Amino acid sequence: MSEQKLQSQTVQTTGHAWDGDLQEYNNPLPTWWVYTFYVTVVFAIVYWTIYPSWPIGKGWIGGASNITYVNSAGETKTHSWNTRALLVQDMNEAAAAQKPYFDKVSSMSYEQIAKDPEMNGFIISAGKSLFADNCAACHQSGGQGVVGFFPNLADDDWLYGGSFDKIHETLVGGRRGYMPAFSEVLSGEQIDQLANYVASLSGIGHDATKASAGNVLFHTDTAACFYCHAVDAKGRKDIGAPNLTDNIWLWANVPAAQGDASKVAAIRGVISSGLNKGVMPAWAGRLSTEQIKVLTVYVHELGGGQ
Amino acid sequence: MQTGLEDQLGLYQKRIPIFTRSVKGRFRRFKTSVLVLAYAMYFLLPWIPWARLDAPAQALLFDLPGRQFLIFGLTVYPQNIIWLAFLLIIAAILLFFVTGLVGRAFCGYFCFQTVWTDFFIWIEKSIQGERPTRVRLFRQPWDREKIIKVGSTHGLWLLVSFWTGLSFVAYFTYAPQLVLDFFTGRAADAAYITTGLLTLTTYVAAGLMREQVCTYICPYGRFQSVMYAPETLAVHYDAKRGENVHGRAAVRAGRGIVTERRHDRAEGGISAERRLINLTTGARALAERHEKGLGDCIDCGLCVQVCPAGIDIREGLQYRCISCGLCIDACNTIMDSFGFPRGLIRYDSESNLAAATRTPPRLHWLGLKTLGYGAALILMSVLLVYSISSQDSFDRAVSQIRQPLYVVLSNNDIRNRYQVRITNKAAQEQTYFITAADIPADALDLGGFSEISIKPGHSGLVQASVHLPPALAAKIERFNLVITPKGKPAEARSESVHFDSPNRRP
Numbered sequence: 001m002s003e004q005k006l007q008s009q010t011v012q013t014t015g016h017a018w019d020g021d022l023q024e025y026n027n028p029l030p031t032w033w034v035y036t037f038y039v040t041v042v043f044a045i046v047y048w049t050i051y052p053s054w055p056i057g058k059g060w061i062g063g064a065s066n067i068t069y070v071n072s073a074g075e076t077k078t079h080s081w082n083t084r085a086l087l088v089q090d091m092n093e094a095a096a097a098q099k100p101y102f103d104k105v106s107s108m109s110y111e112q113i114a115k116d117p118e119m120n121g122f123i124i125s126a127g128k129s130l131f132a133d134n135c136a137a138c139h140q141s142g143g144q145g146v147v148g149f150f151p152n153l154a155d156d157d158w159l160y161g162g163s164f165d166k167i168h169e170t171l172v173g174g175r176r177g178y179m180p181a182f183s184e185v186l187s188g189e190q191i192d193q194l195a196n197y198v199a200s201l202s203g204i205g206h207d208a209t210k211a212s213a214g215n216v217l218f219h220t221d222t223a224a225c226f227y228c229h230a231v232d233a234k235g236r237k238d239i240g241a242p243n244l245t246d247n248i249w250l251w252a253n254v255p256a257a258q259g260d261a262s263k264v265a266a267i268r269g270v271i272s273s274g275l276n277k278g279v280m281p282a283w284a285g286r287l288s289t290e291q292i293k294v295l296t297v298y299v300h301e302l303g304g305g306q
Numbered sequence: 307m308q309t310g311l312e313d314q315l316g317l318y319q320k321r322i323p324i325f326t327r328s329v330k331g332r333f334r335r336f337k338t339s340v341l342v343l344a345y346a347m348y349f350l351l352p353w354i355p356w357a358r359l360d361a362p363a364q365a366l367l368f369d370l371p372g373r374q375f376l377i378f379g380l381t382v383y384p385q386n387i388i389w390l391a392f393l394l395i396i397a398a399i400l401l402f403f404v405t406g407l408v409g410r411a412f413c414g415y416f417c418f419q420t421v422w423t424d425f426f427i428w429i430e431k432s433i434q435g436e437r438p439t440r441v442r443l444f445r446q447p448w449d450r451e452k453i454i455k456v457g458s459t460h461g462l463w464l465l466v467s468f469w470t471g472l473s474f475v476a477y478f479t480y481a482p483q484l485v486l487d488f489f490t491g492r493a494a495d496a497a498y499i500t501t502g503l504l505t506l507t508t509y510v511a512a513g514l515m516r517e518q519v520c521t522y523i524c525p526y527g528r529f530q531s532v533m534y535a536p537e538t539l540a541v542h543y544d545a546k547r548g549e550n551v552h553g554r555a556a557v558r559a560g561r562g563i564v565t566e567r568r569h570d571r572a573e574g575g576i577s578a579e580r581r582l583i584n585l586t587t588g589a590r591a592l593a594e595r596h597e598k599g600l601g602d603c604i605d606c607g608l609c610v611q612v613c614p615a616g617i618d619i620r621e622g623l624q625y626r627c628i629s630c631g632l633c634i635d636a637c638n639t640i641m642d643s644f645g646f647p648r649g650l651i652r653y654d655s656e657s658n659l660a661a662a663t664r665t666p667p668r669l670h671w672l673g674l675k676t677l678g679y680g681a682a683l684i685l686m687s688v689l690l691v692y693s694i695s696s697q698d699s700f701d702r703a704v705s706q707i708r709q710p711l712y713v714v715l716s717n718n719d720i721r722n723r724y725q726v727r728i729t730n731k732a733a734q735e736q737t738y739f740i741t742a743a744d745i746p747a748d749a750l751d752l753g754g755f756s757e758i759s760i761k762p763g764h765s766g767l768v769q770a771s772v773h774l775p776p777a778l779a780a781k782i783e784r785f786n787l788v789i790t791p792k793g794k795p796a797e798a799r800s801e802s803v804h805f806d807s808p809n810r811r812p
Contacts, residue, residue: 115754121767124725142709154713155721246716255714301753301769304721 052081098126102290110164113297127298130291134283135299143302147253149277153302157248161237162306168296170280171287177240177278179251182223182271190217194225195268201233201245205260240278251275321518323444324616326427327437327608331635340415341424349469352476359733359762362480370478374763380694381763383731385701392690399686401526403679405533407669408653409540413527414630419519422470422512423614426463433459437611463513464505471504517615521626528625536657537670541629543609543620543651544659551599556606557591557644588645602650606640609633609651619651700738700760701729702789704801711806720807721773728768728789730760737792740768743800744785749774757792772805779807 013023028034047053052063062080069089070076079085101122105113113119132141139145143153151159159177160170182191190213197214199206217223219231226233228241235243242250249255252266283292328334356365356378367376375382382389404411413420434440434455443452475497476484487493488501511519520527534540548554592602603620610618612632617624619633637651654667670676707723715721730736737759742750751771760766774782782805790798 117755117758117760117766120753120755120769121765124767124769140709142707144710144713152713154710154723156715243716247714247718248716304751304753304771 105290105293110297123294123297127294130295131298147249148251151250153299155248156304157246158306159240159242164296164300167299171292171295172284174282175240175280178276179274181274186223191268191271193217194223194271195264198244198267199264202247204263325437325440326614327611328431329612329632329635331638333631333635337415341421344421349473352481364480366477368478392686396686399679399683402533403683405530406535406538406676409538410530410629413628419511420628422508423516426512429462430459464509467505467508470508471501474504475500520628535673537655539653539655539667540623541619541631542654542659548601548603548650550601553601554603554605555600557604584645592646602646608636608640612636698799699732699797701731702801703727704787704803706804715773718776719773720779721771722805724770724803726768726770727765728760729765730762733762735759735761739790741788742785743788745782780809
């Protein structure tokens, strides 16, 4: 009874009637909700004006605030705020923060940089990102290289020398490794003998008879390997001819080959077809002098240098 | 029948203004001393100087950009975040412990909402006068007097709120410089925003909302009930004594009641002699009331008038009660003046009030819950103190370089490389040595950094490379890198690291 009375007082109907007595309650939205909605509409209009809301046009449509930045050409530009300009601004700030360190890099010698704890920290972090951006595509992120393609920079073997100056020279001017294909001048038998000799230098299982014949070929003008790889087969760093007596393999994938026969076969493959693919690009025009210097020290630290 | 549609309960209740009467007594004195102590700490701590080598000379500085908290002689780095966890756990347990014993003591005496509200009410009272004057002022139209009084109250509130906000910011940057920069418009945006927000929230919470914060916003006020035990002491009205059979009754004059409400200032209260007279006449009056079945409560309403939460404690324990004890002070004052025994409203437990024979209220230490909280509290405090006092003077992180995991050198040796990061947590520059244990001495190569000097609060990076002949590499799976501060061999710490080789892939 009392509830019915309440109902008639508080709940209104829309005034529509169907089938004579079917009515519809009118439950309007709460007032606070409606006003909040109006406020959001007003807010949206204000927001629209203050913030950049349309990617087109000029003037007020770009928002209330401006951004000033220096572009790559060194010109100071000002226009309505956008994240692209903000990125340029942030990049400029980061470059400015790094500048004192790069300035130090250019004024210090390699040895000084390598011994200074603060600079060492900078080399480790800045060198890492420079290496990752420019070098890691071939030499891999840790400098371990890929056998058969790109030399390992983390080991203690340096094709062209591991001093700061030599590494710098390699970075600035690039390198081109080359070995002629001996299948054109030697018979298959002779190549096999040479391969066995090279295997013997590194302590890999080999045919002793073939190896001694290979030794003769190596040190005479028939194959003339010693011109580049030197009489003791330890290579010549001035031309990047590798040391054949150690356990580092760049072109012949000996470490991955299973069994002596296939190791010898891998060596035979390189002698037979030679190689003309050891290209390291020159970085002089692409990186700044300081960046190359940072990378020099970084690469030197990777392999321990010489 | 459709129910629910029609009984629409309003979600918003307009604040009913509360005009608290000031009162004197034990609890008021305690609250005032807590207020003075808390304000002295909060407002003065950032101004205490403390000489440091390479950090601002401020005793308490939460240096966010420098990633360090400077707390007097202690420097807390982000890696010590566990201390904050310990501290928060201790605070939580302390809260539970105290609440189990004496109810919402935190709410009533220590909560910043209570302390600031208390101070704001004091300002209000100082400007606008005692409760009746304030009620009159509230009701009168906006004339000159009302505008000046109410305006200056709000102005003073805003001033206190502003200084509260600025003091908070002063914990995060060098305080003297902040104040100078703040008023010359050179302080950081964050300083203005934080101060502005805190000014606003302090003003709104302590000046305008007050008890509404405790009633509607604060979750602690709501979950406190689960921490109460029947033995928990809380502010209670002794209904049995106050109501008797026929309930409360006002005291009528000429019934042998001594009304000594107005204390003589020179006497500083009721003198002992007068009190004795009151007691004897009071005892007679009480006996008379008891005969008629009347309770001891004279229904003067003072306990309601002094309540900052605007409740009537005589309705029993309720969630709005912040347990500040002011009604106890109020009731005791009245009881004294009538010569009735004190403690009609008092700290007591529900179990004692319900018991047939009453015992004097006491703390119940020996509950399982209380003992458990106490033990946890002691354990966590010991852990925190131990953790802070036994911390190393430096932090180290040794990570193996995983790309490549190992390198085979030209003579078949295996090389692993490690990155060692040392963070100097001591107050002065320190040199560190790195050595290796369990491997041959010449196996470790540190480049140019067999020793590295690190400034306080800074980190140093060293690349260590270790090479072992294949036979040894096959045997050694782990070894230790030992970092020793120069001249402090006792503080040397070793880090066990993995050694990878081709035959033993991880």
